[in-house]
Structure formats: C-alpha cells, structure tokens
Amino acid sequence: MTRSSTWPTRRTPRRPRTPRRRGRQGRGRAADRGGRGHLAIRPIIEAFMATGRFDPDETVALLGTEIELALVQGYDGVRITGETSFSVRGWPGTEHFAEFEHKCQQAFQAPGTRAMAICQYDRRWFGPDQLRILESCHDGRVRVDDLYADGVLTITPTFTPPGLRLTGAVDESTLPGLLEALHGAAGRAGHLCLDLSGLEFCDLEGLRVLIGAGREGASLERQVVLRGMPDYLGLMMRLAGWDSAPGVYLEGAIR
Numbered sequence: 228m229t230r231s232s233t234w235p236t237r238r239t240p241r242r243p244r245t246p247r248r249r250g251r252q253g254r255g256r257a258a259d260r261g262g263r264g265h266l267a268i269r270p271i272i273e274a275f276m277a278t279g280r281f282d283p284d285e286t287v288a289l290l291g292t293e294i295e296l297a298l299v300q301g302y303d304g305v306r307i308t309g310e311t312s313f314s315v316r317g318w319p320g321t322e323h324f325a326e327f328e329h330k331c332q333q334a335f336q337a338p339g340t341r342a343m344a345i346c347q348y349d350r351r352w353f354g355p356d357q358l359r360i361l362e363s364c365h366d367g368r369v370r371v372d373d374l375y376a377d378g379v380l381t382i383t384p385t386f387t388p389p390g391l392r393l394t395g396a397v398d399e400s401t402l403p404g405l406l407e408a409l410h411g412a413a414g415r416a417g418h419l420c421l422d423l424s425g426l427e428f429c430d431l432e433g434l435r436v437l438i439g440a441g442r443e444g445a446s447l448e449r450q451v452v453l454r455g456m457p458d459y460l461g462l463m464m465r466l467a468g469w470d471s472a473p474g475v476y477l478e479g480a481i482r
Contacts, residue, residue, distance in 0.1 A: 271313045281320030283327035287334060294342045307344035312352045328364035335366075345369050374411065375404035382408045390420030390452070397426065397433030405433065409440045417449070418476075424455025434463055441474040454478040 274289075275281050294305045314324035328346075335342070346365065348358060362368070374391070375382040380401035381394040391412060397405055412419055419440055423429075429437070441451040456464075456477060464470040470477065 271310075274309065275313060276318060276320075279319065281314075281318060281323065281327075283323050283330055286327055287330050290331070291334065298341060303341065305342040307342065308347065309344075310347045310349070312349050315352050315357075325360055325364070328361055332364045374408045375401075377401065377404065380404060384412075385420065385422060388420040388452070389415050389417060390422065390454075392422040392425065394425035396428035397437075398428065398430050399432075402433055402436065405436060409436065412440075418452055419449065420452040420454055420478075422454045423457060423460060426457060426460070429460055429463075431463065431467070434460060434467075434469070438464075438469055438472055438475050450474050450476050452476045452478055 275286055277289075278285065290307070297305045311324070314321045331344075334340075335344070346361075348361060350358070353361070371384055371386075373381050373383050377400075379395050380397060382404065383392045383394070384390075385392050389412075391408055393405075395401070421437055421440065423437075437453070438451065441449045451474060453475065461470075461477075464477075469475070
C-alpha cells in the first residue's frame with residue numbers, strides 16, 4: 228500500500244534530507260475521504276513558504292520527514308506531486324528554486340529510496356531556458372499514454388484544449404485506429420481540437436473522417452477544430468469543397 232500527497236514534484240529518499248522527482252505521497256492537512264491517510268494535500272504556502280521565505284534545505288528536509296513518517300506508519304512507499312509555478316512569482320527565496328531541484332535530485336538518487344514524485348511545470352510560466360535547467364534535475368518526462376501507435380500513426384490525447392494530436396500517416400491501414408480514437412473522444416464535452424501539425428500523409432477517406440468527427444459527439448453544436456493544417460491537406464479540402472463544411476473550424480489560415 229502506498230500513500231499520496233500533493234506538493235512539488237519529485238522523488239525522495241527514506242532519510243529526512245532527501246526528496247526528488249515528481250509526485251508525492253505523504254500526509255498533510257487534508258486526508259482522503261476514507262480517513263485512512265492515504266492521500267494528503269498541502270497548500271503551496273504550507274509546503275514551501277511556511278516560514279514566509281522559500282528555503283531549499285528546509286523544504287527538502289520537510290519532504291524527507293513526510294516520507295519517513297509514512298514509511299514508519301507502515302506504508303510501502305510514498306508518491307508526491309505538485310505544481311511549481313509559485314517559484315516564478317517573485318516570492319522571497321524562490322530565486323533558489325533551481326538549487327532546491329538539484330538537492331532533490333541528489334536525494335532521490337540515494338539507495339533504498341521508496342518514494343517517487345512528479346513535478347508539474349506550466350510552460351506558460353516557464354521559459355525554454357528555465358525548463359532546460361529544471362529538466363536536467365529530473366530523471367525524465369512524464370507524458371500521457373498514446374491512444375494508438377503502430378509505427379505509422381500515433382494518436383495522443385490533448386487536454387488544453389481537449390482533443391487529439393495525430394502524428395504520422397492516415398491511410399487504409401491506420402484508419403480503424405483513428406476511428407476508434409475519435410469514437411473514444413466523442414464522450415468529452417465541448418468542441419474537439421485535432422492537432423494535425425505532425426500529420427505527414429492523409430488520404431481522402433481519412434480527411435473525410437476528420438471533418439466528420441464532430442458528428443460523433445452528443446452535442447449538435449459541437450465543432451471540430453483543425454489545428455496546424457499542413458499545406459497538402461488544405462489543398463485537398465479546397466479541391467473537395469470541404470473548407471467551408473459546417474461544424475468545422477480551421478484554426479488560422481491554411482498555409
């Protein structure tokens with residue numbers, strides 16, 4: 228059995244001095260509904276700024292203490308996750324956030340660590356240079372599972388906005404996978420965004436399916452938003468007269 232908490236992200240070792248990675252499980256102010264302490268949630272202020280100033284050493288020690296406590300209570304491990312955009316708000320001490328990440332990295336590399344963490348970085352707040360530095364403090368990236376991937380076509384769900392990203396080629400062999408993915412997305416509320424920027428090939432039948440994807444949804448007013456339309460697909464749509472099809476919105480001008 229493992230226990231979970233919300234914090235920053237990382238993986239941490241068994242000793243109070245070490246935390247690291249992304250994700251977090253430990254205890255906190257709010258326990259899960261069952262009252263068993265499996266899930267704990269801490270506000271940003273309590274987790275990072277309890278003394279009114281962000282201190283990398285204190286925060287790492289606090290993470291380690293939480294992990295140690297969970298292990299002492301009989302949990303097999305700890306998972307931690309947290310959102311980190313507070314570090315770019317100019318709060319006292321947050322200029323040392325990269326130092327905190329490095330300390331966590333060292334902590335999570337300690338032998339016998341029974342904790343894991345997932346650090347969440349909002350790309351709208353962090354610049355490319357910042358992300359490169361922070362990524363070097365982590366073992367890797369966490370990504371959503373593909374809905375379909377056969378070496379020819381990869382379909383990945385997106386969440387902001389909700390939809391699908393298509394990479395590769397849509398042809399007779401991959402069309403069934405596309406149909407299944409669109410059918411699964413039909414249950415989502417709101418419009419459906421299809422990111423086609425990575426689509427290297429799509430035959431006419433595949434394009435017909437993409438344009439008609441809005442009819443899968445429960446709402447009659449649902450639109451299909453086609454994003455990143457490649458040149459060849461734009462030409463196909465114009466030749467077929469589908470560029471003005473109802474329920475289809477082309478995001479930006481077709482290149």
